[in-house]
Amino acid sequence: MIALHLLRAKWRTITNLRRSDHMGPKRLAALVVMGLMVWVGILAGSAWFLGKVVAVEPIGVVMLRKLVELVLLFLLSILTVSNLIAAFSTFFLAEDLPALVARPVPANALFLARWAENGLYASWMTVGFSAPFFLAAGWVMDAPLAYHLTWACALPLLASIPTSVAVIIAMVLGRVLSAQRTRQLLMVMATVVFTVLFVLFRQLEPERFVDPDQRAPLLEVLGQVQSSPSAWLPSAWAADAMWSGLTPLTEAVGHPLLRLLLGAASLVFVAGWVFRATFPAAFSRAQEGAGRATSDAQRGRVRRDLASLAAALSARGGHDDPGRALARKDRRVFLRDPTQWTQMLLLVALVSIYVVNFSYIRSAGDSGIIPRHGLHFINLSLGGFVAVAVCVRFAFPSVSLEGRAFWIVLRAPLPQLEVLRGKWRTLATPLSALVAALVSITSVWLGSGPWLTAVAVLTVVPLTVGLTGLALGLGARFPRFHIDNAAKIATGLGGMLYMFGGLMLLTVVVLLALAPTLSLAQWLDHGVLPHGPLRWVGGGLAAVGALALPPWVGRAAVRIGARHLEEHGLNA
Amino acid sequence: MIVVEDLVKHYGRFQAVQGLSFHVREGEVFGFLGPNGAGKSTTMRIIAGLIQPSGGTVRVGGHDLAREPIAAKAITSFIPDRPFLYEKLTAFEMLELVGGLHRMPRAEVARRGQALLERFELGPWADGLVESFSHGMKQRLVFAIALLPRPRLLIVDEPMVGLDPRGAKLVKEVLREQCEAGASVFLSTHTMEVAQEVCDRIAILSRGRIAALGSMEQLRAEADQPGSSLEQIFLRLTEEAEADPRHGAAAAAEAAP
Numbered sequence: 001m002i003a004l005h006l007l008r009a010k011w012r013t014i015t016n017l018r019r020s021d022h023m024g025p026k027r028l029a030a031l032v033v034m035g036l037m038v039w040v041g042i043l044a045g046s047a048w049f050l051g052k053v054v055a056v057e058p059i060g061v062v063m064l065r066k067l068v069e070l071v072l073l074f075l076l077s078i079l080t081v082s083n084l085i086a087a088f089s090t091f092f093l094a095e096d097l098p099a100l101v102a103r104p105v106p107a108n109a110l111f112l113a114r115w116a117e118n119g120l121y122a123s124w125m126t127v128g129f130s131a132p133f134f135l136a137a138g139w140v141m142d143a144p145l146a147y148h149l150t151w152a153c154a155l156p157l158l159a160s161i162p163t164s165v166a167v168i169i170a171m172v173l174g175r176v177l178s179a180q181r182t183r184q185l186l187m188v189m190a191t192v193v194f195t196v197l198f199v200l201f202r203q204l205e206p207e208r209f210v211d212p213d214q215r216a217p218l219l220e221v222l223g224q225v226q227s228s229p230s231a232w233l234p235s236a237w238a239a240d241a242m243w244s245g246l247t248p249l250t251e252a253v254g255h256p257l258l259r260l261l262l263g264a265a266s267l268v269f270v271a272g273w274v275f276r277a278t279f280p281a282a283f284s285r286a287q288e289g290a291g292r293a294t295s296d297a298q299r300g301r302v303r304r305d306l307a308s309l310a311a312a313l314s315a316r317g318g319h320d321d322p323g324r325a326l327a328r329k330d331r332r333v334f335l336r337d338p339t340q341w342t343q344m345l346l347l348v349a350l351v352s353i354y355v356v357n358f359s360y361i362r363s364a365g366d367s368g369i370i371p372r373h374g375l376h377f378i379n380l381s382l383g384g385f386v387a388v389a390v391c392v393r394f395a396f397p398s399v400s401l402e403g404r405a406f407w408i409v410l411r412a413p414l415p416q417l418e419v420l421r422g423k424w425r426t427l428a429t430p431l432s433a434l435v436a437a438l439v440s441i442t443s444v445w446l447g448s449g450p451w452l453t454a455v456a457v458l459t460v461v462p463l464t465v466g467l468t469g470l471a472l473g474l475g476a477r478f479p480r481f482h483i484d485n486a487a488k489i490a491t492g493l494g495g496m497l498y499m500f501g502g503l504m505l506l507t508v509v510v511l512l513a514l515a516p517t518l519s520l521a522q523w524l525d526h527g528v529l530p531h532g533p534l535r536w537v538g539g540g541l542a543a544v545g546a547l548a549l550p551p552w553v554g555r556a557a558v559r560i561g562a563r564h565l566e567e568h569g570l571n572a
Numbered sequence: 573m574i575v576v577e578d579l580v581k582h583y584g585r586f587q588a589v590q591g592l593s594f595h596v597r598e599g600e601v602f603g604f605l606g607p608n609g610a611g612k613s614t615t616m617r618i619i620a621g622l623i624q625p626s627g628g629t630v631r632v633g634g635h636d637l638a639r640e641p642i643a644a645k646a647i648t649s650f651i652p653d654r655p656f657l658y659e660k661l662t663a664f665e666m667l668e669l670v671g672g673l674h675r676m677p678r679a680e681v682a683r684r685g686q687a688l689l690e691r692f693e694l695g696p697w698a699d700g701l702v703e704s705f706s707h708g709m710k711q712r713l714v715f716a717i718a719l720l721p722r723p724r725l726l727i728v729d730e731p732m733v734g735l736d737p738r739g740a741k742l743v744k745e746v747l748r749e750q751c752e753a754g755a756s757v758f759l760s761t762h763t764m765e766v767a768q769e770v771c772d773r774i775a776i777l778s779r780g781r782i783a784a785l786g787s788m789e790q791l792r793a794e795a796d797q798p799g800s801s802l803e804q805i806f807l808r809l810t811e812e813a814e815a816d817p818r819h820g821a822a823a824a825a826e827a828a829p
Contacts, residue, residue: 411648
């Protein structure tokens with residue numbers, strides 16, 4: 001009962017969002033409408049795609065089975081990462097915890113309330129937006145109602161398992177390490193778990209299912225479905241449960257949904273036991289964390305005395321430029337914050353996934369499914385998509401991550417436009433270099449030749465610069481100074497607007513690049529130039545548009561963001 | 573140094589500041605008192621250039637804050653009630669950052685930064701990360717970075733929060749020294765003893781309006797309580813102002829430059 005009472009208070013904070021100054025009814029309605037649009041879009045896209053998959057004779061149904069398994073494994077990896085990251089805040093850092101711990105709240109009630117809060121907070125979005133995929137799978141298979149009831153039960157049960165695992169890990173780590181070290185270790189563990197699960201994902205080799213040269217061995221996979229190498233994973237139990245609803249003839253070992261339920265319930269029990277045994281000491285240790293950090297820092301980090309620091313600065317002479325001072329500050333903060341390193345690890349993982357998965361696109365090109373010039377645009381689109389994803393991770397949270405210390409920059413005698421332009425330069429340079437390197441490597445790999453590779457780089461660099469500006473500007477327009485988790489900052493209205501705007505910009509740029517690039521390709525292949533002034537003018541304008549539009553959009557977004565910061569400051 | 577005319581700030585339907593007018597002279601410590609929610613912090617944040625007003629004008633050192641915000645900020649330093657700083661920078665790097673934002677010569681940042689850190693007893697921790705500092709150490713560091721660019725106006729919101737008696741004494745000395753050097757101090761506090769001790773003139777704010785303004789003697793006269801403490805005057809005037817919102821109109825008229 002007390003657990004429900006605690007959860008009710010949390011529920012009220014959500015329902016009161018419509019009255020909040022930071023959200024308000026209009027913004028909340030916009031967020032809900034956009035969320036619904038995305039949900040319906042996923043449903044429509046999934047129904048279309050799965051319909052095509054199932055229509056592939058004679059293996060369509062097996063491919064669907066594997067796809068369900070892949071999606072569930074992917075969900076499990078995402079849920080594990082988000083639960084691990086959230087667990088530390090929920091159980092050690094939450095602002096309401098000291099007040100709760102100081103009250104006569106039974107340990108079981110506190111555990112259940114926090115466990116549910118952690119699970120809901122870390123999983124609702126992933127589970128909610130994956131639901132249309134499973135709904136679509138049922139549609140295309142004309143599944144009975146029992147299937148839909150099964151996935152509706154299986155998804156929350158599956159989501160509860162990473163929550164319990166995350167609580168157990170957080171409690172054990174919190175018992176033996178300081179609060180700060182626990183947080184850092186959880187971040188690293190989340191990245192490692194994601195990477196391991198991704199390796200398992202790769203072992204399933206999804207490209208084999210759509211590569212015509214590899215379809216023959218796929219029939220062998222038909223017999224291997226029941227003996228999947230990841231059968232010990234909860235995602236495989238959920239897949240078994242759903243599949244038994246989709247194809248009643250499947251011979252599942254035991255009742256898979258019951259297996260999932262027992263697994264999830266056992267883990268809740270274990271997590272509760274670990275919580276009761278370790279939380280009081282771990283929470284106490286987390287409270288002492290600041291004091292311990294002080295003595296550690298004073299002993300370990302104070303390396304130079306004041307006189308030598310002053311002498312070194314004085315010896316450099318001249319005076320600092322505000323832009324340089326801010327860039328140096330950003331660099332120092334980034335390098336000293338281990339939570340940012342995990343962002344880098346995730347970036348490396350993203351790039352690896354991109355490069356590895358490109359083997360499929362290459363094989364599709366080799367087999368003639370996609371024409372050679374089509375590969376150029378697919379390469380461009382995927383490179384742009386990586387740019388959109390990287391910018392939402394690094395550029396969008398850039399202003400919000402300044403946190404409540406941003407008053408120092410707001411108070412400085414320089415316009416906010418200059419501050420944001422400085423950030424734009426600092427971020428756009430490495431991000432453009434990264435995306436250009438990716439696109440040029442994959443372009444060479446595809447055999448596009450030096451000219452088309454140069455065109456790809458020429459197109460993607462201004463696009464990344466523009467996307468960086470768009471992300472930075474919208475991040476400044478919708479800042480969340482009180483959130484210190486970069487991944488969570490982009491989950492609001494601003495982040496959704498950026499993703500929507502970024503993908504729109506990418507689409508427009510690829511469309512604008514079509515005519516001039518194909519003209520160039522025609523000239524390279526056949527030595528034929530376009531005829532007629534109209535084509536020249538049209539092609540030229542499209543080329544200028546593709547190059548100039550993204551920086552213009554970025555510039556406009558940065559201006560909007562700067563104006564908003566000038567007007568509202570930390571209350572923005 | 574500060575001239576405020578008909579200042580208005582509303583958040584939606586709520587009027588936080590309702591037509592404030594007052595001025596702060598050069599070389600004086602001007603106290604800004606009022607109960608919670610009276611509009612003190614909002615007014616200070618507007619004058620510090622952190623938020624924009626809904627109406628009225630603010631001039632700092634002759635610069636209109638709406639038209640020349642950069643020039644106004646260049647001669648002003650702000651000390652907020654809660655010392656949020658970049659946790660991953662060291663104390664000396666914080667000074668280096670602020671020096672850079674004010675385009676100060678590096679040699680001057682080094683010389684003055686060293687002196688200020690020593691003055692605020694942070695010398696041994698100059699190379700320590702801010703995240704390892706106690707609240708009081710952070711508060712003293714905020715004072716050090718505020719004084720680095722030699723501001724002509726120091727805006728201080730609740731200076732004594734988190735300071736031990738030794739730190740509080742140091743801050744009071746620093747505020748007086750600033751005035752003796754010709755700078756102005758615009759100070760908000762709930763600690764009546766501090767206001768009574770260091771302020772030349774005091775404005776008492778209630779519900780976004782000035783309820784009373786003047787020196788201690790003038791306030792005593794207005795409250796009709798000769799010989800009383802600032803705390804007694806404060807309680808009397810704010811109660812009167814809450815009972816009659818028109819109260820303070822005379823003070824507001826007197827406050828106008």
